[in-house]
Amino acid sequence: MKTMIAVILCKCLYRVGKLVGKGSSMPGKIALKLFPNILSKLKMPKTIIAVSGSNGKTSTVEMIAHALRGHGVNVIYNKEGSNQTEGVATFLLCNCTLKGVVKADAVLLESDERYARLTMRHFTPTHYVITNLYRDQMTRNAHSEWIYNILLDSIDTKTSLILNANDPLVSRFSKVVAPENVVYFSMDENKYSTKKPIGKYNDGAYCPICKHPLEYEYYNMAHIGKFECKNCALRTEDALCRVTSVNLDKLNIVFDGEYKIDLAFGSTYNVYNLLAAYTLLTHLGYDRSKTAELLGGYVMKNGRVKTRKVNGCNFTLLTSKHENSISYNQSIDYAVRCKNPFVVMFVVDSISRKYYTCETSWLFDINFDLLASGCEKIVLSGKYAHDLAVRFDYTEIPKKKISVEPDIKKATEIFVSAPTNENTELFLITCFSDRDKVMCILPKK
Amino acid sequence: MINVLFLYPDLLNLYGDHGNVSAVEKYVKQCGVKIQIDKTDDIFSADLSKYHMIYLGSGTENSLDRALDLLMPKKDELKAFVEDGKMLLATGSAVELFGKFIETECDKTQAIGILGYSAHRDKKRRILSDCLFESELFEKKTLGFVNRCSEFYDTENPLFKVVFGAGHGKDSKNEGFVYKNFIATTLIGPILVRNPHVLEYVAAKLFEISGDKPKNEIALELQKRAYESAILELEKRASQK
Structure with a gap:
């Protein structure tokens, strides 16, 4: 009986939640509160x-x-x-x-x-x-x-x-x-x-x-x-x-x-x-x-990597995780393996979607030095653009290649207008918490 | 010429702590003074007397235990190093190593004992917090993050007053330790990069210790801009709490 109530309750709450755009944890949370052992009964x-x-x-x-x-x-x-x-x-x-x-x-x-x-x-x-x-x-x-x-x-x-x-x-x-x-x-x-x-x-x-x-x-x-x-x-x-x-x-x-x-x-x-x-x-x-x-050839559905054209150039979003240097290193490594000249934008604006912190030590664990070759320009943006700028000051990358613009809209303009010709590739490397702030203002084509 | 020893650069380097050594190296060089950074895991064969500064950063609990085993034979030399007025900078969980004891639920291990504090580890609870501190040593407030499972007691010679965040214990009013040029704070990561005033202080002390005279004045503009924007963020956050 308990199980039935929990199941019906959860299904109803889930539907209601979906209608009002609520997350998926609430129905389960309530069900677990009422019936703490419900999962072991399934x-x-x-x-x-x-x-x-x-x-x-x-x-x-x-x-x-x-x-x-x-x-x-x-x-x-x-x-x-x-x-x-x-x-x-x-x-x-x-x-x-x-x-x-x-x-x-x-x-x-x-x-x-x-x-x-x-x-x-x-x-x-x-x-x-x-x-x-x-x-x-x-x-x-x-x-x-x-x-x-x-x-x-x-x-x-x-x-x-x-x-x-x-x-x-x-x-x-x-x-x-x-x-x-x-x-x-x-x-x-x-x-x-x-x-x-x-x-x-x-x-x-x-x-x-x-x-x-x-x-x-x-x-x-x-x-x-x-x-x-x-x-x-x-x-x-x-x-x-x-x-x-x-x-x-x-x-x-x-x-x-x-x-x-x-x-x-x-x-x-x-x-x-x-x-x-x-x-x-x-x-x-x-x-x-x-x-x-x-x-073979499996294409991920989770949309972490997105490619399209921006102002005629190839653009790739490489969703990475803030506070995760390996994730950033893999994205940088991917960009660096690109055969064409390229431009990269990093955005660190909200460090997490789920909690607040202004901790940026993890930037020192990222191997930004890899960008020393092949990269035409680097745009740093978001609330922590200056922390990024300091981090890049500890690399061998020439200062003239780096633009620091905390304002994401202005930074995006710098980013999309940076390519010198249409072979140049654009890479956006940032986290779930910040990527849409750029994606929604990128030029359509 | 300034000589710096970076101890256990792999074992104790958990949160970008290596940035502290890079910060000292870059700043001293820009001041026009020569600096040599030696990295080693083998303190036993190191001649401590030739160094002006020793640095140790954050480690996991297991790594700290290993580091302590390796350090203990050099206990008296490390104490003498501090008594001589040389700089020993310990950040993050490395602070645990230089108190009297490290305790867990089941045991109590003797540590280097530069000061009389002890660390008590709770393997089930982590103290995680953005922090803002102030100290008589620095004009500006110091910011950072603590990430550790230890609480400290018998905490004489504190370095900081807590403006907000965690101190020696989760709700203590003080944090860190200072004695002569032994500077210890549990703030993690490259605190000398994030707090340019602390870098200036450390470098000034190093010049004093080595007798070198800085030839250039360094503004640390980029660092100060990042610091100002982070302070603004933190204070805004603190006022919302």
């Missing part, structure tokens, strides 16, 4: 997949859903932004029968890393994908080892873990479950790999377990690579699935030496997301070749 399908980590959760979830559907599985998943306990409650209650039976073959949950332990108190995932642990939103997340401990609380020893073997901190999760309950994914050394870490800091310098120096054979990005601790034996383990070849310029990769697929977007983190999805499906028993085919 009859979940046989397969419950959770995805967590610092970066790439939304994209990985989308890719998994797309591939599972391609294999004929009726999978439901929570959309971007409803990854905390209340959002998950809304999502599940809205997708079940009045008797509380979740209507799907599989449930796929993007889970906020800080809330996973609260959400997973109510049910146990059969499969748990952990993408990576990076420096991310430290003003609320503290640091990645702190998040490791919080995530650890969400792991049930019966769950199968699908872990990034190239991330030392993520590999550490393998220590808490039986060896047969862990599978790994990894990316081989390729032409984009480096022998030394690139960036302003090195989170792979020390073993996360014993804090002795880690040794790397190669790095694929940040502290993600093939590593080994000679002291405590934490190392990149043999993976169930690997990316064996990468060509970001020609936009293709090869899974397991056999399955070549096209990429819609050429960046290392995109490849890791695809690999995570491919590995999960392989582990679930689906045919590797068909999964690869399904993931």
